[in-house]
Amino acid sequence: MVGNLNLNDAIQNGNISVGIIGLGYVGLPTAIGFLDAGFNVWGVDVSQRVVDTILQGKNPTGDPEIDDIIPDPNTKKWNITTDTSIAVENCEILIVTVPTPVTSDLKPDLKYVISAGDNIFKTIEPNSGKIVVLESTVYPGVTAQSWLPLIEKYGLKEGVDVNIAYCPERFNPGDEANGVRKVARVIGSLNPKIGDTLVKIYSKLTSGRVDYVGKIEVAEAAKVIENVQRDINIALVNELARIFPALNIDIEDVLNAAATKWNFHRYTPGVGVGGHCIPVDPYYMIQRAEQVGVPAELITAARAVNRTMPIHVFSVLKDILYKNNVSANDANILFLGWSYKAEVGDHRETPAEHLALALTDADIKVSVWDPHLENDVYPNNVDVITDINAAKDFDLVVLVTGHSICINLDWESLLKNMRKPLVYDGRRVLDITKLEDMGWDVYAVGKP
């Protein structure tokens, strides 16, 4: 155990222990990153399955990016457990990477942040000087509001017995250039000295810049608005993708033209946004604004556009079937891709699910081919295609996820097996002219 005073020396020598609480998509690569950076790592997850899988050297998350890098269980400095108290005892720094979902009525669900904090603070000894960092995405105020009452409950004093801080995770799954070991970090803390210590620690983890940005709420707000901004930008292009076809204009032509201006930021329309962040985090900001009585109208409107995008696409697909004399109860649709974004094996909050549900509710049969996902992740209402070469008798193919394997499949062969030559590009990634030359009848999001 390293005392508070010589913590900075210990960081320099890689001689400290870091506990990572929550070993999911964020926590596991973070734990591996700290191990690779030379630290002693204590990884904790409440799920016995997650811990057992990691202890077999296997990847418990669906993220193929980390398939090959799960450390051998006998690796020195690599400790994995379900018991938070062991990590608290052994570590100077505890980093919390637990989920922050929304409830069914779209309100922030902070139970994981609170229960992880409770498990930590109940074990911390007075005068420990330990640093507890929240990395989960939250609205400004959550770290202090959730954890200070717990610190008090266990008779501890913030700044004396324990220090709290916030450092959001910003890596981009499936994007090596912006992985855990490369992405820039910001740190908020009540105490600038703790901020400085954390800058030193995170600078060992990432080659990106690491900044102490002042109070915790600034770092919390920075993270949430990064995702709010993406949601708004994507919502704008999705809204335009609804408007322009009604004006007989293809949105891609408009975007190509607008993008010739130096300060135009190009976004691509699609069947909807998914994943653990963009469809979730804006609700955190909306809630906080509501708490202080300020309307978050733009953020709320953007959410509504992106949230309803699968329903918009559903009505477009129904029209396509109708125009081509395919009756709903006889229609057979093939989805190419199911994960929420290209090249990742993550189906959380995927818009594919909402689109499939709308179609099957209308008695339209949906099958899916997504080689990035295991066969057991799909809802019961869809059929799973494992061999695309055997896919036949479909009326309409919908490209839902822009996986390169979907874009580059053998379109000539697929066409021969179709009942109707209809394809809908839900991501604007297909070469429309080439497909039309082959004999496909091509529709696309934002295309009249």
Ligand SMILES: NC(=O)c1ccc[n+]([C@@H]2O[C@H](COP(=O)([O-])OP(=O)(O)OC[C@H]3O[C@@H](n4cnc5c(N)ncnc54)[C@H](O)[C@@H]3O)[C@@H](O)[C@H]2O)c1
């Ligand atoms: N997935 C991403 O791409 C991404 C990117 C940036 C930020 N984030 C944020 O990071 C946070 C974590 O997301 P994730 O995708 O890693 O979630 P996840 O669901 O993949 O993993 C969370 C893990 O925490 C465990 N857990 C829950 N409560 C616990 C507790 N009390 N103690 C120990 N373990 C506990 C769960 O069993 C699970 O394995 C969220 O706030 C998310 O918004 C995610």
